[in-house]
Amino acid sequence: MAIREQYVIPKKYNTLSIILMAVGILSLVLLYITHGAASGNTEEASHERARFWASLLTNSVYFLLVVNAAMFFICATTLAWGGWQMSFRRVSEAISACVPVMAVIAFIVLMALVFGGDHTLYHWTDDEHVKHDAALLHKSGFLSKTFFTVWTVITLVGWILLGKKVRSHSRRIDDKPLALPEAKKYIWNGTVWSAAYLALFGLTVMSTIPWLWLMSLDAHWYSTMFSWYTFASSFVAGVALITLFVVFLKNNNYLEFTTREHLHDLGKFQFAFSIFWTYLWYSQFMLIWYANIPEETVYFEPRLQGAYRGLFFLNLIINFLAPLLLLMRRGSKRNYGTITMLSVMILFGHWIDFYQMVFPSISPDHVPNMLFDFGIALGFVGLIMFVTARSLTKAPLIAKNHPFLKESIVHHT
Amino acid sequence: MPIKKFVVGNFYDEQVLFPAIKNVRKTGYKIHDVYTPFPIHGLDTAMGLRDTSLHTAGFIYGITGTATAFSFITWVFTSDWPMNIGGKPFFSLPAWIPIMFELTVLFAAVGMVLTFCYLCQLAPFVKKDHFNLRSTDDTFTMAIELNERSNEQEIVSYLQSVGAQDVSVQLKETGWWLGRYDKEQKLYNHQVEVAG
Numbered sequence: 049m050a051i052r053e054q055y056v057i058p059k060k061y062n063t064l065s066i067i068l069m070a071v072g073i074l075s076l077v078l079l080y081i082t083h084g085a086a087s088g089n090t091e092e093a094s095h096e097r098a099r100f101w102a103s104l105l106t107n108s109v110y111f112l113l114v115v116n117a118a119m120f121f122i123c124a125t126t127l128a129w130g131g132w133q134m135s136f137r138r139v140s141e142a143i144s145a146c147v148p149v150m151a152v153i154a155f156i157v158l159m160a161l162v163f164g165g166d167h168t169l170y171h172w173t174d175d176e177h178v179k180h181d182a183a184l185l186h187k188s189g190f191l192s193k194t195f196f197t198v199w200t201v202i203t204l205v206g207w208i209l210l211g212k213k214v215r216s217h218s219r220r221i222d223d224k225p226l227a228l229p230e231a232k233k234y235i236w237n238g239t240v241w242s243a244a245y246l247a248l249f250g251l252t253v254m255s256t257i258p259w260l261w262l263m264s265l266d267a268h269w270y271s272t273m274f275s276w277y278t279f280a281s282s283f284v285a286g287v288a289l290i291t292l293f294v295v296f297l298k299n300n301n302y303l304e305f306t307t308r309e310h311l312h313d314l315g316k317f318q319f320a321f322s323i324f325w326t327y328l329w330y331s332q333f334m335l336i337w338y339a340n341i342p343e344e345t346v347y348f349e350p351r352l353q354g355a356y357r358g359l360f361f362l363n364l365i366i367n368f369l370a371p372l373l374l375l376m377r378r379g380s381k382r383n384y385g386t387i388t389m390l391s392v393m394i395l396f397g398h399w400i401d402f403y404q405m406v407f408p409s410i411s412p413d414h415v416p417n418m419l420f421d422f423g424i425a426l427g428f429v430g431l432i433m434f435v436t437a438r439s440l441t442k443a444p445l446i447a448k449n450h451p452f453l454k455e456s457i458v459h460h461t
Numbered sequence: 462m463p464i465k466k467f468v469v470g471n472f473y474d475e476q477v478l479f480p481a482i483k484n485v486r487k488t489g490y491k492i493h494d495v496y497t498p499f500p501i502h503g504l505d506t507a508m509g510l511r512d513t514s515l516h517t518a519g520f521i522y523g524i525t526g527t528a529t530a531f532s533f534i535t536w537v538f539t540s541d542w543p544m545n546i547g548g549k550p551f552f553s554l555p556a557w558i559p560i561m562f563e564l565t566v567l568f569a570a571v572g573m574v575l576t577f578c579y580l581c582q583l584a585p586f587v588k589k590d591h592f593n594l595r596s597t598d599d600t601f602t603m604a605i606e607l608n609e610r611s612n613e614q615e616i617v618s619y620l621q622s623v624g625a626q627d628v629s630v631q632l633k634e635t636g637w638w639l640g641r642y643d644k645e646q647k648l649y650n651h652q653v654e655v656a657g
Contacts, residue, residue: 330558333555334555334556334558334559337555338547338555338556340548376520378512460502460503
């Protein structure tokens with residue numbers, strides 16, 4: 049079979065990604081003019097500014113975690129000695145190449161929030177206030193500017209460097225077939241680097257990072273489930289993003305070895321992790337609902353009974369009921385149209401999920417106009433499209449010398 | 462179960478079995494079944510078997526479980542024996558979801574296992590006959606069903622030509638019957654449907 053190894057970016061694709069980025073920048077500028085530029089030290093002004101920054105925080109953190117989930121996907125399958133993903137592994141590698149760009153954006157936003165002088169989003173950055181707040185004082189070892197900054201830097205640099213290492217490890221054998229002893233060593237090395245990445249991933253996305261970046265918006269409230277739940281959210285969205293790129297490349301006659309069997313397995317991932325997300329979401333919700341302690345239920349009050357009630361149930365419908373019922377059938381996981389539609393829906397649904405994690409803490413009484421936030425989200429989508437496509441052109445689309453490639457070619461669900 | 466007549470061939474290699482299945486089907490002979498000691502990927506597709514409906518059955522069992530749990534708990538806690546638990550409303554759905562989930566899993570799992578056993582005709586004391594005992598060990602056995610118009614000799618030589626070994630003609634009762642396979646050798650029903 050003739051293999052098209054080299055990806056060429058279609059013109060239309062480029063134009064679309066640039067248009068989306070333009071939409072994003074336009075929304076950003078508009079939101080800045082209407083909200084972000086509010087001056088003065090009044091509470092109202094800082095609230096207006098918080099509306100602007102909350103939008104940036106939601107989008108930059110969400111899309112950073114989603115592209116980072118692509119690297120998690122690679123490392124988890126590598127560590128499990130999976131072979132089925134080899135035929136499209138380069139796609140997830142390309143998506144994970146967006147991590148440095150997204151990390152820089154998210155870092156700028158986070159640092160602006162911590163050191164910007166406004167405390168509406170992160171109350172705990174207000175030293176004067178923390179002094180008189182027993183709960184925040186108690187947490188100040190964890191929720192302090194120093195720890196936040198140091199840990200964020202370590203996390204982002206770790207993701208970038210280890211991700212780069214895993215990618216370059218994959219590209220190293222592109223022009224030299226391996227003999228058996230070398231191949232064994234190669235697989236072992238890949239396992240070690242993936243394990244290192246996963247260890248960092250476990251210490252960051254699965255535990256501390258969502259606590260610091262998102263949960264500390266409600267500084268008094270805490271939930272140990274929160275990070276797991278955020279991880280599940282970003283991972284299922286990450287698999288949806290990988291699926292979208294795989295379908296896109298298949299439609300452009302690339303990825304000859306990727307078949308419906310692989311699509312079926314990606315669909316299973318989306319199905320299973322949608323349910324996993326629900327399980328974690330519900331575990332967090334039910335314990336708080338059952339115990340009914342005011343300091344815990346405060347989180348769900350605006351979401352379940354206040355202005356965010358609609359989004360709260362929309363979140364459950366899009367991210368649980370729809371994938372459960374629509375992805376249950378074998379046929380729908382193997383159908384390009386259905387799986388594309390559901391991937392887009394899941395990406396949007398988990399964006400909504402992140403939205404309702406962030407916004408109720410700055411605007412509990414009414415849901416802000418989501419149009420601007422959605423515009424900025426489109427800008428990030430454009431950026432991901434742009435960077436991923438550029439990264440796809442830099443390496444052959446199929447790691448043809450990888451020892452496990454054959455396993456992927458003959459893969460059968 | 463009526464007794465039918467089969468031409469039975471043994472295959473020693475997957476690489477021979479798959480083209481043989483394709484050719485036998487193309488020629489128009491009716492494959493009764495192919496017996497293998499282990500699952501072979503793609504065999505069902507090659508034999509042209511339809512997808513199993515076990516999942517549909519599982520889905521129905523599952524929602525039956527959900528509905529059972531939901532309706533029963535609703536009846537108990539809202540009309541039969543309402544209890545005030547931590548000041549929660551009598552109808553408090555979040556507390557019931559774990560039970561609804563458990564019953565969904567229980568009904569689906571038990572129902573699917575029983576359905577699977579029924580479909581495979583597996584039960585204690587149910588006897589099934591073998592076409593060739595080696596199909597439980599190291600060979601793949603294909604049985605072609607004959608009818609009144611079949612030319613027995615033609616099928617035997619055809620099966621040999623596509624690579625089958627130890628081809629034989631057997632009279633078998635294909636359904637199940639009650640009894641112990643190791644003790645009773647007598648078939649349940651001796652009525653022969655296809656005359657030899």
